[in-house]
Amino acid sequence: MKKGLGFALTGLWVLLMLVSYWFYLPALNPLELGFWFFVLEGLALALVAQFLWGLVAAVSSAIPSQKAANLGRTRARDVTKQTIAYGRAFKLCLALIVGILLILGGASLFSSRVFRAKSYAGVIQVKEADFAKDFPETDVSKLALLDRASAEKIGDTYLGTIDKVSQFGISDAYRQITIGQQPYRVSPLEYKNFWKWMSNRKEGIGYYVKVNQTTGKAELVKLKEAMKYSDSEYLFRDTLRHLRLQHPTTIFGQPSFEVDDEGNPYYVATVYRPKFLLSSKDPVGAIILDAVTGKSKAYDLKDIPEWVDRVYSADNVISRVDDYYTYQNGFWNTVFSQSGVKKTTDSYNYIAIGSDIYLYTGITSATADSSNLGFILVNMRTRQVTNYKLASATETAAQASAEGEVQEKKYKATAPILTKLAGQAYYLVSLKDDAGLVKSYALVDAEDYQQVTVNNDIEKLIAAFTDADTSALTGASADQSATSDKQKQISGKVEQLASQIIAGTTVYYIQSNGQIYKIKASQETTDQLPFLKIGDHFTAQVGKDNNLDAFAVVSAD
Template structure:
């Protein structure tokens, strides 16, 4: 409540100044002015406290300026009218009141102008870097997650296990890692005010694996009083606002679960730049709310407890992408010249971004960037935003330029099964053996998972569909190995003589193709050999000594052109 009272008091500063001037200038009516002003102040304070309690405006200079103007317009005339203070309209502009009004008008214009220049300041506050391309995948990392629509569909069907299920709706799905497994967590939320009034507490949350299309949701009973759908002081947003009325809350609070299975509501907050509401990306914090007691603990985003994956909300990540792409050379350039401007695509699953996890269990938000020019469906690159720190990495190497964007990948999937009305969702760009590849989930009209699609980003005709992640990845790799354009693309890399001992071997097959991938001891490069070039390679096993000629790329992959196997050749 302290935050609400403080905001309400600050909204009356202009009212108090103008009333004090009227009191000072009208000595004969001071008693009347004081009585009327006190009555109006009490009435107005109650009205504004209700407004602040309902809408929770952040204490920022632009917000307080607007609120002070509104309060002054509504209540100062009542003071003048109730006290019968004469107004000299002819000389009003030369009075102290006129000076105050003029100063407020100048302040409004100044804040508006500053907010335009602050666009560049927000861009500068982003922690950012550029890299040519991401690390390639190997057979142990099939980075496919179940689409949120598919997971939500399964959880909705399991809602009947919730006690008093008629009280609740399913809340926001949040991807996170629990006990080493990537899962979606979704709380049950009150469906209406009367459900909240009757129930008081929600029953718990659902958990469903995000990497297994056959997994079923599990309901974990854990009563929560402070939730997104609760009302009055039990609302999470209002609880955070009471503690941090000067911080802007980004998006809706989300559930994250600690190692003991206890849920916590996580709310991203930030202090804006001075004199504006523009975000300062150096000032990102996270408020952690205990849903049982309502206690709030606040941390810098990168210092949050280890179980929290998304200190930075998907909504703030989307804003960060917009500032990074649009205002790289300032506001004027974003409108006229548009030099180096990049527009984030909106194909993501959460606020136009898609959460993904790397092999180390860190969560990132993925977004591909497109040209601001219309009717161009090629990507300029893509960004990954660390979900704990907000650090943005832009991948814009030669391989990532001129490739199709996420919208194009989704359209390819949508056209594959027009009679079934299957659609693509959650497109993510990965580096598969040196080839930018769109990986897309295929869903039916009911949101049920049907297939995976691997689409070569540089060739819209190169698409592989499959029922499982491993099967589709293997089939795609085989087609890549057999594709003449892939071979030609590697001719720019010089042949290198290489020898060593086999450490790991993977043989992948389809109806028409077969290839062998392997690692050498002490070497993390992924070598691929087509059995049509080296038929005996299919008999490779761990411990074999090999000599070969290969085209080794900088991205950690290599194509073998010829090889000799000791004991066989």
């Protein structure tokens, strides 16, 4: 009986550890803190097993039996041996747990910023530059006007155009990348639930959405080969689990969706290594997973393909920049005199320069007033950091100033975009209503944030501050309004209706007969368009990308 109980407890321990590994997927690497938590979990379960074993042994030894009485001293000797063995195993597990906790605590303490402040400050190097001379002039054709929430609203309207629309949703990832030097947000489709996955897993996911952040143009991209690996998969095709089984000892982060310049889908997982004992993980490379085939390859930082836009996370970048500016003079200086102590502001955003994505944020003093000492620009693929000196308002102050210009409308300002127009620094702010729709734009002078210009037309707003060609901000819509002889005449009924301001122009989205159509408001569109409602019948001509021309309301319910 006791031998059977021992096998049962051992089997249960193995099963629980496998289940834990399946869900938490720690790297089997002693440099990973999660690995030691996994070991501690195993030792804790072993303690419980030892306790149960000892309890059963004690109970069974106390049961009187004729056989036990006849055995006398022999049985007493056996029980004593079992108790000693149980006690040793229990004490060993307990000692290992205490020892590991003490080592982890000591390692955490001695690798903390209290003892290694200057080491933390030295992880990155910052290049100093002058904003007026060195900061690149903003290319208005690459302005990322749409934030994540706006891109998601536009992208989600295309879900009704796919086959099996009831089986899929669109992931809320909407990761910002560059494709052909244009800023986009991309997001794959995902299975709506486990049962939808069961029905469609053989075919895979055949689409992803990309939204141009400059023009607001969205596209539902149909893949030549469907994705078989994604975050919405279950079992062995889940991206994190698949990569963990392929790279069991590698420390890496959550895979994120990206596409290369040819539109092929991948997941990118940043590889980390602790800088100080088990603390302060820092990127050392990346694993790229082909979402179609499931093949993956690990790269060192210097070898990562150039189409990969985001190797470093915003948290890592902000943390390293804060360490650099906070601990140059040691830890205790931050507590008492705070001489030379600076920090990043509470807001950050991304801008596209060339084919790379850059994070920018303001640098302010430790007193955290409403002024910046300059701006940090960080390449998210290489983590090259440049500080551009410029006395200016903080991003938060600029947002408040933009909201103040339209306070009667109660619009909310999004995180501003830092721009340089005709050599001058400005914050470009989108202003949204309570429904989350962009209603207007504001340019706030970064050096004098009380100077604010607001306009519903982004092209006219930018054109007032620069001689650069601003046609790209609305030019992408010009071809959509042109009537073609090959356009198809349709009629339909409005089943769903939504609108969004893109580059200062209202675009209406109409769902009818399983299709999503778009109408760009202009002087040529019917005056009935703003009063359109669900149930109205219409006729129109369908142009490129389901854009409607010659739109007319023929009857209303």
